[in-house]
Amino acid sequence: MPATHEVFNQATPLGDHNAADDPALLEGLRREGAGWAEADVREVGEAAGSERVRAWGESANAYPPVLRTHDRYGHRVDEVDFQPAYHVLMDQAVEHGLHAAPWAEGREGAHVARAAKFFLWSQAESGHGCPVSMTYAAVPALRHSPALAERYEPLLTARTYDFGLRAPLTKRGLIAGMSMTEKQGGSDVRANTTRAVPTSEGHYLLTGHKWFTSAPMSDVFLTLAQAPEGLTCFLVPRVLPDGGRNGLFIQRLKDKLGNRSNASAELEYEGAVAHLVGEPGRGVPTIIEMVNSTRLDCVIGSSSGMRAAVVHALNHAGSRSAFGKPLVQQPLMRNVLADLALESEAATALMTRLAGAVDRSVRGDEGEAAFRRLGVAVGKFWVTKRQPVHAAEALECLGGNGYVEESGMPRLFRDSPLNSIWEGSGNVAALDVLRAMSKSPESVEAFLAELNTAAGSDDHYDAALKRLGQELGDLDEIQYRARSVVELMALLLQASVLLRHAPTPVAEAFTASRLGGGWGHVFGTLPRGVDTGLILDRARPGN
The missing domain is CATH 1.20.140.10 (Butyryl-CoA Dehydrogenase, subunit A, domain 3)
Structure with a gap:
């Protein structure tokens, strides 16, 4: 066999670099009141620009999440299995406060610092940013119900990624998802038909089908349903306080063009326990x-x-x-x-x-x-x-x-x-x-x-x-x-x-x-x- 030809004029590998070496980003960070966070931002940038973290992103996308509806004994489990690199990315994102951490800090520029770090970390892998983003966004919505916020906000803002099927208030940290879209309405959420029935215990029971539920492995979901007063917002836990499963059933995962490291699902509510967020009829x-x-x-x-x-x-x-x-x-x-x-x-x-x-x-x-x-x-x-x-x-x-x-x-x-x-x-x-x-x-x-x-x-x-x-x-x-x-x-x-x-x-x-x-x-x-x-x-x- 003849010797293979010499390889030349190929681009050199990108290698390790600090993604925070970006004048436009650093200038904006200082201009918008978060210059104090530059050391943390550079730390995230060094990791995000490394071959090691890029390899995690490649693995999380090469082996996308898989739905397990039942265990081997026939019990319904509705769990999503991820390539381990996905959990490593999530753990690092939460540890660095890319999720809801700024809501607990109160320091000037905290949301700017978080934006800069989210910008850098997403360069390595963007799919896991979906649950990170939704957790960030859940806090201001949840504050419409102070009693719920008092219980859940400390866990949503905690810098601990605690994956697994357990009652939310027993965990060290929570991830929030969104369950809004229905197949007949899409962006027109007022066309939603999922029903919310009040109970004598003070909560509601939800029944309906959600066409796109982002991150179905989340601990809690903000969702919209039709209460007697009209379209209303609710918080739905995946696991009930006694450790039993709530009435949420994953029908299938979406086969998407991209965002493949992240799970998106069709979700069926069958009498799912839900807690009112905001005023009835004021869901939008x-x-x-x-x-x-x-x-x-x-x-x-x-x-x-x-x-x-x-x-x-x-x-x-x-x-x-x-x-x-x-x-x-x-x-x-x-x-x-x-x-x-x-x-x-x-x-x-x-x-x-x-x-x-x-x-x-x-x-x-x-x-x-x-x-x-x-x-x-x-x-x-x-x-x-x-x-x-x-x-x-x-x-x-x-x-x-x-x-x-x-x-x-x-x-x-x-x-x-x-x-x-x-x-x-x-x-x-x-x-x-x-x-x-x-x-x-x-x-x-x-x-x-x-x-x-x-x-x-x-x-x-x-x-x-x-x-x-x-x-x-x-x-x-x-x-x-x-x-x-x-x-x-x-x-x-x-x-x-x-x-x-x-x-x-x-x-x-x-x-x-x-x-x-x-x-x-x-x-x-x-x-x-x-x-x-x-x-x-x-x-x-x-x-």
């Missing part, structure tokens, strides 16, 4: 607290995926040559890479700004609360929409090598549409922006005030800001035009943060390309004169 306003938090995490998750894609694309282009030059030195590839890095930086800047708004609104800042209501909805629509096209372009930077599983790019691509669908797909998010503007005029005032802080600093920005005023003043067929209006709002919001806080060449590249009038949504179309060197230097880990 109650659950909005949870939705606002998970929508922020959608922005964080998509920003995280973009950052991971840029890191992989830059690593490949920096050590592979074509047509006599390293890829990263080829003019058109530099345009593409810089454009991808610019999109990632804008998403990160917006994510940290929104996390800051959450942090300040939690501490009573009414202006930030008003801005948060509109800003999170706008960011959720746009940033999550950008991730799939961003992932596809980053994958293409690796060529055929990016199309094989070992590169990690196919998993990034498969996971990329999820955040746009979760918590209201594009149309729902865009219409929610219109609804917020209609019902909460103060949110419009706060949003425009935010945009006006950057007025006068860039001609492209000022022209687009004027155009937005015209769009908002024209209510003719506003629902038909909702996506284009919200897109413009999002681009202006990103640009305002960059113009005020990013290096001038970064901000000017963004406004010239996104607001300058010739942008065709295709990456690699930055105008001449852009400082691609500075943009790429900021995007490289370690610079």
